[in-house]
Amino acid sequence: MLPHADDAISRDGKTLILAYDHGLEHGPVDFEPNPSTADPERLFELATHDAVTALAVQKGVAEAYYPDYEDDVNLLLKLNGTSNLWMGEPDSPVNCSAEYAAELGADAIGFTLYGGSNHEVEMAEEFREAQEGARDHDMGVVMWSYPRGQGVKNDTSPDTISYAARLGLELGADVVKVKYPGSAEAMGEAVRMAGPTKVVMSGGTMRDDKAFLRNVADAIDAGATGLAVGRNVFQRDDPERILDALEAVVFQEVDPAEALAI
Ligand code: FBP
Known part of the structure; x- marks a missing residue:
């Protein structure tokens, strides 16, 4: 990772x-x-909320909508992604280059790596190209580090998540996004393994507000720098309300119970 790249x-x-x-x-x-x-x-409107530091989208969505929001939203452009229609060993085809991401005005690139998949070798090679391209254009690098596939028995065990975080450091990500490993202690170990690479926790599916915010607070206490969240915000009836609470928990370190009362 490079200082300040994120x-x-x-x-x-x-x-x-x-x-x-x-x-x-x-x-x-x-x-x-x-x-x-x-x-x-x-979602672009939601991303103008003070709590949000970047919006992660694919190329087509960025092409169509980002020109109207480039002054108000930081763009994190995913360079690979796969559909749920694909049923093979985990893989994520590259659909955008770092050069084109820079042309679209991206502040950072995002890349999924499925360590442990039979496709890990090609994915790591593709990540190399994306990471070096991002460096050429002064964009940050965020790795979605999701071990899964034939080589992985439990994709959220503490050992697996520590390894996922470490892959971010070893391969040159500025920020590594991992699933929550189930406890603050395990998150702390993942943060330790990532060294200077910042660790953010993945949002997951919708759960009780208090429990979700508690996980976020615990992850931050354990050294994570925040989260990358989708469904747990936009699937709610009132996404702005949970963003208000997340802003308090992440940036002001307010206790989750109090944050919900704001
Ligand atoms: P959520 O917060 O909704 O879990 O989103 C995080 C994310 O990494 C998304 O960027 C991505 O679309 C999704 O999870 C992939 O989840 P999975 O591969 O586990 O189904």
């Missing part, structure tokens, strides 16, 4: 990435709980 997608050293690549990764089913979120415009 500054454009962080604030006061904290990061809250609003992830919106679900239309590709999971399909329209993810928009069902809150149908207005099928419209990317709704």
